[in-house]
Amino acid sequence: MKSALVPCILLASFFNAQSTQSPCTSNLGGDVDPTFIEIRINSTPFNHQTFSSQNVFYHEYPASGNTTATLAAGQTYQIYTSTSSEAVIGMWLDINQNNVFEPQEYKQLVNSMSTQNTTSFTVPASAATGNTRMRIRSRAYGSTIGSGNACTSFGSGETRDYIVNVTGTQLGTKEINPVSNLAVYPNPTADFLHIHGKELILSLGVYNAEGRKIKSQIINNSRAVIDLSDYAPGEYLVKVLTRTDNRIFKVLKK
Numbered sequence: 001m002k003s004a005l006v007p008c009i010l011l012a013s014f015f016n017a018q019s020t021q022s023p024c025t026s027n028l029g030g031d032v033d034p035t036f037i038e039i040r041i042n043s044t045p046f047n048h049q050t051f052s053s054q055n056v057f058y059h060e061y062p063a064s065g066n067t068t069a070t071l072a073a074g075q076t077y078q079i080y081t082s083t084s085s086e087a088v089i090g091m092w093l094d095i096n097q098n099n100v101f102e103p104q105e106y107k108q109l110v111n112s113m114s115t116q117n118t119t120s121f122t123v124p125a126s127a128a129t130g131n132t133r134m135r136i137r138s139r140a141y142g143s144t145i146g147s148g149n150a151c152t153s154f155g156s157g158e159t160r161d162y163i164v165n166v167t168g169t170q171l172g173t174k175e176i177n178p179v180s181n182l183a184v185y186p187n188p189t190a191d192f193l194h195i196h197g198k199e200l201i202l203s204l205g206v207y208n209a210e211g212r213k214i215k216s217q218i219i220n221n222s223r224a225v226i227d228l229s230d231y232a233p234g235e236y237l238v239k240v241l242t243r244t245d246n247r248i249f250k251v252l253k254k
Contacts, residue, residue: 023099023133024151028159030057034087034115034138035158042078042118044069046164063131063163070165074125074211074237080118081110086141087157089117092150093134095127095166101135101150113141125237126209127166134162182240188252191229195240196222205239228253 035057040047046069048061061067071077081089089110092101110117138157139145182197195201201224206215214231217224226238231253239248 023094023101023135023161025058025060025161027153028058028137028151029153029155030158031156032084033156034083034085034140036081036083036136036138036160037115038080038082039136039160040080041069041071042080044071044077046162048162057157058159058161060161061163063165067162068164070167071123072167073123073127073129074207076120076122076211078118078120079109080116081136082116083138084115086113086115087138088112088141088143088145089136089138090145090147090149091121091134091136093121093123093127093164094132095124097128097130097132099133101133103147106147106150108145109136111141122210122212123166124209125207125211126235129166129168131163132166134164136160136162182242182247184238184249184251188254189228190254191227193226193228193238193251195224195226195238197242198222199242199244202241202243204241207237207239209235211237 036050038047038049045066047066079091083089087110089108091107091109092105093107094101095105096102107121109119109121135150137145137149137154137159139154140156143154143156181199182195184193184195187193195204200222201219203219204217204224204226205213206226206228208214215226217226228236228251233253236251236253237248238251239246
C-alpha cells in the first residue's frame, strides 16, 4: 500500500511545484543596446523613463507609482516605447496568472528602424483579474523575438518585468443577472441565442474573448435572435442596448 502511495505523492508534488513556479529571471542575456529609455501606456499612470548606462539587463519593477497601471479586461491600450537604438520589442501578459509566459500571451510591439514607436495591445476579456506580470523584451533590429522567446538568452537588448492590475471587463455596462427584465436562452448554445424583454432592444454587440467586437445588429424590437453558428466554441460577451440601459452577459458557444 505504501509503495502505491509514493508515485501519487511525487506526482502531486510535481503539479504543486508547477503551479507555484516563478517566471524565468536569470540567464536572459542582453547588452547595452537597445535598452529602454521610456515605456508609457497612454491614459494610465504608467510612464517609466530610465535612460542611463547599464551593465545589468534584467530588471523587475514594483507595482507602484509610474511603473504600474490598472488595465480593464477587454480593453485596448496604446503603448509607447523609446529605445537607445533600433529594436524589435515583444511583450507577454500573464493573463492566467500561472507565472509562465505562454505563446498565446505574446504580442509583438515593435519591429522598426525607428527608436520611438506607438502600438496597441488588447487585454483579453477572459484575463484573470488582479496583479498580473507583464514582461517586455528588446533586441537589436534585424533579430527576432517570437512568442516562445520569453526566457531565451539574447545577445542584445534588455528584459523588464512589471506588475499591472487587471480589472473585470468594462464595456460600459452592467452584467445581466437573474432578476433582469431580459431573458437570454439557451445558454450554452450551439447556434441561435434568443433575447427578449419587456422594453425595446435597440441594438446588440458580440465580443470575443479578446474584447474585440465581431458582430453587431440593429434590433428596435423587444425580441432578438443572434446567430452564433459560424463562430468557434468558447466564451463570448453580448452587449445589449435598451432605451434605459446598457447590459452585458456571458454566453458559451458549444
